[in-house]
Each structure stands twice: as structure tokens, then as C-alpha cells.
Amino acid sequence: MQPTRTIKPWNDPKIRALVFQAAVIAAVLWLAVTLFRNTLLNMEHRNIQTGFGFLGQTAGFGILFSLIPYDESYSYGRTFFVGLLNTVLVSGLGIVTATLLGFLAGISRLSRNWLVARLAEVYVEIFRNVPLLLQIFFWYFAVLQTLPAPRRSLNFHDLVFLSKRGLYVPAPVFGPGMEWVGLALLAALIAVWRLSRWETRRREATGQIFPFWRVAAALAIGAPGLVFLLAGAPMTWSVPALRGFNFAGGGVLLPELVALWFALTVYTGTFIAEIVRSGIQAVSHGQTEAAAALGLKRGQIIRLVVLPQALRVIIPPLTSQYLNLAKNSSLATAIGYPDLVNVFMGTTLNQTGQAVEVVAMTMSVYLTISLVISLAMNGYNKRVALKER
Amino acid sequence: MAESDVFVPKPSLPPPSGSVGVAGWMRANLFAGPFNTALTLVALWLLVSGLVPLFDWAVLRGHFSGGDAQACRSGGACWLFVGERFRFFIYGFYPAGQVWRVNIVLAVTAAAIGALAWPRTPGKRFLVPAAIVGVPALTLALMHGGVFGLPVVATDQWSGLTLTLVLSVVGIVMALPFGIVLALGRRSKMMAVRTLCILFIEVWRGVPLISVLFMASVMLPLFLPEGVQFSKVLRAMIGIVMFESAYMAEVVRGGLQAIPRGQFEAAAALGLGYWRTMGLVVLPQALKLVIPGIVNTFIALFKDTTLVLIIGLFDVLATVHATIVDPAWPAIAIEGYLFAALVFWVFCFGMSRYSQALERKLHTGHKRN
Numbered sequence: 001m002q003p004t005r006t007i008k009p010w011n012d013p014k015i016r017a018l019v020f021q022a023a024v025i026a027a028v029l030w031l032a033v034t035l036f037r038n039t040l041l042n043m044e045h046r047n048i049q050t051g052f053g054f055l056g057q058t059a060g061f062g063i064l065f066s067l068i069p070y071d072e073s074y075s076y077g078r079t080f081f082v083g084l085l086n087t088v089l090v091s092g093l094g095i096v097t098a099t100l101l102g103f104l105a106g107i108s109r110l111s112r113n114w115l116v117a118r119l120a121e122v123y124v125e126i127f128r129n130v131p132l133l134l135q136i137f138f139w140y141f142a143v144l145q146t147l148p149a150p151r152r153s154l155n156f157h158d159l160v161f162l163s164k165r166g167l168y169v170p171a172p173v174f175g176p177g178m179e180w181v182g183l184a185l186l187a188a189l190i191a192v193w194r195l196s197r198w199e200t201r202r203r204e205a206t207g208q209i210f211p212f213w214r215v216a217a218a219l220a221i222g223a224p225g226l227v228f229l230l231a232g233a234p235m236t237w238s239v240p241a242l243r244g245f246n247f248a249g250g251g252v253l254l255p256e257l258v259a260l261w262f263a264l265t266v267y268t269g270t271f272i273a274e275i276v277r278s279g280i281q282a283v284s285h286g287q288t289e290a291a292a293a294l295g296l297k298r299g300q301i302i303r304l305v306v307l308p309q310a311l312r313v314i315i316p317p318l319t320s321q322y323l324n325l326a327k328n329s330s331l332a333t334a335i336g337y338p339d340l341v342n343v344f345m346g347t348t349l350n351q352t353g354q355a356v357e358v359v360a361m362t363m364s365v366y367l368t369i370s371l372v373i374s375l376a377m378n379g380y381n382k383r384v385a386l387k388e389r
Numbered sequence: 390m391a392e393s394d395v396f397v398p399k400p401s402l403p404p405p406s407g408s409v410g411v412a413g414w415m416r417a418n419l420f421a422g423p424f425n426t427a428l429t430l431v432a433l434w435l436l437v438s439g440l441v442p443l444f445d446w447a448v449l450r451g452h453f454s455g456g457d458a459q460a461c462r463s464g465g466a467c468w469l470f471v472g473e474r475f476r477f478f479i480y481g482f483y484p485a486g487q488v489w490r491v492n493i494v495l496a497v498t499a500a501a502i503g504a505l506a507w508p509r510t511p512g513k514r515f516l517v518p519a520a521i522v523g524v525p526a527l528t529l530a531l532m533h534g535g536v537f538g539l540p541v542v543a544t545d546q547w548s549g550l551t552l553t554l555v556l557s558v559v560g561i562v563m564a565l566p567f568g569i570v571l572a573l574g575r576r577s578k579m580m581a582v583r584t585l586c587i588l589f590i591e592v593w594r595g596v597p598l599i600s601v602l603f604m605a606s607v608m609l610p611l612f613l614p615e616g617v618q619f620s621k622v623l624r625a626m627i628g629i630v631m632f633e634s635a636y637m638a639e640v641v642r643g644g645l646q647a648i649p650r651g652q653f654e655a656a657a658a659l660g661l662g663y664w665r666t667m668g669l670v671v672l673p674q675a676l677k678l679v680i681p682g683i684v685n686t687f688i689a690l691f692k693d694t695t696l697v698l699i700i701g702l703f704d705v706l707a708t709v710h711a712t713i714v715d716p717a718w719p720a721i722a723i724e725g726y727l728f729a730a731l732v733f734w735v736f737c738f739g740m741s742r743y744s745q746a747l748e749r750k751l752h753t754g755h756k757r758n
Contacts, residue, residue: 021581028585035612042611113425114418115432129737130730131692133699134706138730141713142722327597334699345603355607363596363604370595 039356046353054352055080061347063338065254076348083343084365090257090339091326094264098325099318101265102272109277120273128270133331135267140259140335150246161240161247167258168240171251175234184227185220192216256337260329268325272318279314280306312384319377323370330366340365461721470718471728478708478728481548487540490531491551498524498558506743508750521562528555544622548703550732556626556694556704561687563630568637568686569676573667575638576645586638593635598693601628606700625697633690640682644675677751684744688737695733705732 009015043050055077062072067085070078108120127135145164147154153163161168199212228235240250253261283306291305333342340362349358407413419429450465454472461467471478480488501520504510532555534541547555574586593601605628609619619627648671656666676683698707709729713722 017579021579024585025581034614038614039611041615042613045615111428112418112421113428113432115429115436119432119436125738126734129688129692129734129741131695131706131733133695134726134729134733137706137710138723138726141710142726146722330597330599331696331699333599341597341599341603345600349603349607355611359600359604359608363592363600366597366600367592367595371591 043356048353048355050354050357052357054354054357057352059348059351061351063343064336065257065338076352079343079348080340080361083338083340086337086343087326087329087332087339087341090260090264090329090332090337093261094268094325094329095322097261097265098268098272098321101269102321103276105269105273106276106280109273110280124270124273127266128274132263132267132328133334136259136263136331136335139262140255144255144259150242159239161242164255165246165252166255167253168247168250169253170237170239171249173236173238175236177231177234180231181224181228181234185224188219188223191223192219195219254337256332256335259335260332260337264325264328267328268321271321271324275314275317275321276310279310282313283309315384316377316381319373323373326369327366466724467718467721468724470712470721470724474708474712477549477712478705479550481550481552481703481708482546483548483551484542484546487534487542490534490539490542494528494531495551495554497527498554525559525562528559544620547622549708550705552622552697552702553691553694553704553706556622556629556697557687557691559626560629560633560690560694564633564637564686564690565683567630567634569641569672571634571638572641572645575642590635590638593632594639598629598632598696599699601632602696602700604628621700621702625700625702629690629693629697633686633693636689637683637686640679640686641675643682644677644679645671647678648675680751681744681748684740684747688740691736691740692733705729 056075058072059074059076059079060072061079063070063079063082065086066082067089068078068082070082105120105123108116109124111117111120147162147164150161150163150165153161153165153168155161159170195216196212199210202208202210238249238251240247240252242248287305287309288301291301296304329339330341332339333346336342345358345362349355352358403409407416420426447466452461452465452467452469454469461469476485476488480491483491501516501524504516505513505520510516530536531539532542532547532551533544571586571590574582575590577583577586602625605624606621609624609627613619652670652674653666656670661669694704695706697704698710703711706729709725712718713725
């Protein structure tokens, strides 16, 4: 007789998985429905409107600093974009300087010079272990707020002035014809990109080395420079000068922006330094030795052997540090720099009271940025991953 | 055999005098070549021009004792306000007569952490769950009161370093188990569970903590049924735990992915079910691998607790900030923030050193598979 094996239904893993998942989905749905009903009920009791109609209403409050035209008569929807652009501005500035500082400190930590390596280590260990908010407060309240008034501001060669009101820097003033310079730069960049692809293909096919960086630099600087001169140098500098109690001319970086930018740079720089250091250390010593044995020069070893392998380790965590920096820029609200959280989740939310819509909009901005960047990152990872047999 | 037949080697010459001792070390590490020498000189100049005025301001001209703010009029660092306001920084607005309750909680927490951190404490199997359940329960009972005839101290009055520590210890104790569950869910074979976990993790990781705290403080009250109210501290705690458990989940997932398939298969061959496979075989190995990541998340959580001051809670940074804007103490901003920075630095640096030591101790050769 054939022994028949029957599993009791409550012991069948497939059935158990189905039941468990159904229970989980039911619990989550129940929670969502309950929260939704509670929210509707609560909003009704507190006379809070729903919907996104408020975005068209007049905002009626001023914003300290805006990259696009804005005053009190613009709508709440406009405040969203003002805040968003300010967030993008400080994140972009911070990413550039934090990368420079981080690479400098990370490479310094591996320096054969004992003093330089220890200095970089002390920098990393101090600033990594102190909360960012505290550092922002320090630069804003303890340093920038105690600077002298504009009349007695710190003067750097009559070009840059630092005072309580902010950092005054010379600003370029563009004349007619400048758009051609911009176009030339764009064309040069496209040419450099094509050149790099051609160079890679030729090197892989024939092994001949083309002086790519020198040619690329000459193209990217030379072409716009030539057009600039041909157009009659259509650019002058507006230098800040003291008029009465404040400066006129030039550009100004608000103290809030300077403090936030500085703190983000110094704080994120420590994390980038650690990433760079571990990335370089991850390249095994045998690679350097093998490259030297092939007769490559020191610069070539770094550029052709160490860097490509180190970047594979460095870039994914580096991107997540950029994301962290963008998210951390929301601490701006603590010192009143008008970023997205301060303007939209702060003032607009307080005035309209529409917490759900405002919070959802703000969160979805950050969420979109990080999802897009992590998708791009996954693509990059797939491209540079070790192709093993 | 005659004595002279034995070969006696001449004693080896000493190394060149320039390559040993202080001079040799300096030549190798500070003055190797012109570029290196220039670097050393630049670094030395930076150090001297930064440290000398700092030392002069902080120590030589610093004020360490004296009655009140009048003693600090002569310039130089004013440290005596730290002593004057020390109780405020630690306990904040906690009623002065009830401070012994905070002290007991802090002492018990410190003892529990010390006992767990020390490698040879006996009976850790029972100590870990006891501490995880007992310490928060004791904290709530003692600090909030209302039991054993203790007067109630509302959570609004929890402040200063006490609040920072309560928020971070509760956050750490709660975020780890939630993170483990989320990480297991993300690697589950069940579609629905996996999707929900991925959604939860990615949403919280994608937004800044400050927006989570705003959400917890303005949106959470709308979610609750009529009549139910959470205090501000509890709402902040919920926000912090949700946010950090998403980060913890990703750390734990890294460890789970590093466990070779053979371990799962061997456990299945032994007849272990899912929970016993995970609890007895996979998680002990996976968690060991990611201890540095877990401690880094703890450090991040500890630093992140400062953000609660933006939604109006009074942590240690907020108490220092309040003292700085207090007109009774003019011009102490730098000193105040330096003191707060030192407090955070000591905790964070201590944690990171402990994790490095632990990593070295647990490094049993499994890592490079």
C-alpha cells in the first residue's frame, strides 16, 4: 500500500504564510482606517480645512531671503518654491565644500607626515562627535553674532567684508554678450564628454595614452575664455563698499546662510574624510606594487590604478552623505535661515493650520530626492561592481 | 680544540645615528623631503597660531571661581557659570526636592549599562531582558511618580541632561528590537510583509528627522481618538524611535546578508523552524558582524536627540542655550557651547571607542568569507 503523506493544513507552510500575510494586511488596513477616521473627526472638531486650496491664498508674510521674486502678496504655493530653492542652494554649496574638506582630511589622515595625519585625525574625532545642531548654534550665536557691526567689519583687502550682517563679497555684473560665453562653455563641456568617450575607446583598443586631462582643461577653459575676449570682456565686478551704516554693491551671504553652510561643511567633512580614508585603504597594496612593477609613474598609479578602485568603495557611502547633508540642511529652521522646513513647515503651517497637507508635501520633497538618488546609486553600483567570472 | 678556532662574529655595528631615536623618528615622519618639511612647518604654524591664543583665553585669563557674573568682566573665558548653573544643566526644571529620584534612575541606568558593557558579568542571559524591561519601567515609575506615594512630576518638567539621556536610552532600547523585526521582514519571503517593511524603512530614511519630529508634534495629536492625549515627550520619543529603527533595520540587514546560505540550510537540516533558525543561528552571527554599525546608529541617535529643542522640549543643549541668552550672564556664548559640546563629545567618543574595542575582541575570522 502506498503510504500517503498528508500535512495538516495548519502545518502547511504555504497556508500559514497566506494566513499570516492576510492578518498583517488586515491589521495595517485597520490601523490606517482608524487613523484616517480619527484625523477627519479631529479636524472637523478643530475647524481645520482640508485640501490643497490654501496654496493659492495670499501668504502675507515676508521671507528673509529668496532666489526668486517674492513679497507678502505672493501665494502660499510660492513660499513652497522659495523654501525649496533655499534648501537646494545651501545643500549645493555644502556638498561642494564638504567634499573638498573631506577629501583633504581623508588623504591627510593617510599622510606619511605624522603631524599632518594627527591634525586630520583630531579634526575628524572632534567634529564627528558633536551634534550638528550644536555646531550650527556655535557658529551662529557664538561667532557670527559677536562680530562687529558693518562699520568696523573685518576687511580682507577691501574686497571681502565680514560683519554681523553677513559676508559681503564682490559679485560679477554681466554685460551683453555674456550669453555667448555661457554657450561656449556648454559646447566645450559637450566636446570634453565626447573626447573622454573617444579616448577610452582608443585606449582600450590600442593601448595608446592620450593626454586627456590637459586637452580637456584647455578646451573647458580656453573656448569660453576666447569667446569672452572676442565679445569684449562683457563682465565687471561690483565690489561692496561702506555707505552709511551698511554696505552697498557686491553680493551678500546672510549670517544664517554662512553659519549653516560652515557647520554643514565641517560636520559632513568628517564623515567624508572617513569614507575616503577607508576607500583608499581598501585598495590592496599589491595593486600599487604591481602598477609600479609595470613601470607606471606615481601620478599614473594613483590615477589609473588606485583611484578607480577606491572610488568604487567611496562613491556609494559618499552619496548617502550628500543625502544626509541635504536632509540636515533642514536644521536651518533653528537659526531662522528660510529653508523649506522653516518657511513651509514652520510659518505656512502655523498660519494655515493644515498640518497633514503641509507635512505630507514637505516630506514628499525629501523623499523624492532620496529615492531618485538611491535609484541612480543602484544603477551606478551595478555598473562598477566587480565583474567576476 | 683550541679556543681560537671557534668563530666569534664581530658585534654588529649600531645603526646610523640619524635613523634612530628622536632625531631618526623626526626625520622619517616630519622632515622626509622638502615637501614633507614644508607641510610640517605649515601645520606647526597653524597649531601655534590657533592653540596659543586659545590657551591664553581659556586657561591663563579664564575665570574658574568667583561669586557671579561680575567676576568675568576682565575678558577671558568665563567658566564659573558652568558651576553656577550645573544643576540646571543636569536636571532642568525637575522640582529641586525630587531630584533624588532622577539620581537613582541615572545611577541604575549607568550600573546596568556598565554591567552589560563589561565582558565578564555573570548571568547576562537574564540581565539583558531584565535591563531592557526593568530600566524603562523604573525610569517611568520613579521619574513620573504617582506610584509608591511619590508626587507626580509631569513630563513637561523633564529637562536638561536628564531628558537627553532618557530620550536616548529609550530610543536605543526600542530601536534595536524594532530594527531587527523590520530587517527580518524586509528579507522575508512573504510579499506583503516584505513590501510593508520596505515602505516603512524607505519612507523614514528618506525624510529629515526634524520633519518627523514636526509630524509627531503637530500631526500625531490628529491621529489619536478623541480624548486621548500624548505628552510632548512621548510624542518626540515615538518620532525618534520610528526614525532610528528604520536606520537600525538597514544596519541589521547588512549583517543578515553577510551570513552564508549554508548556515540557513544547516539550521533547516537540523529541523529548526524560522524563529529558532533566526534566533539561535543567524541573528547571533549577523548582529556580531554589524556591531560597529549598531553603535554608530546609537551615536547618531544620541546626537539627534538635540533636535527636540526645535519642537520645544528642553534638552541639555536647550538649557545651555537658555543660560546664554540670559542677560544675567553677558558674553558667555562660546563657553556655553563649548561646555555642551564637551558633554556630547565625551559620550559619543566613549561609545565609538567601546565599539572599536568590541569589534577587535569579536573579530574571530568570520568576516572575510
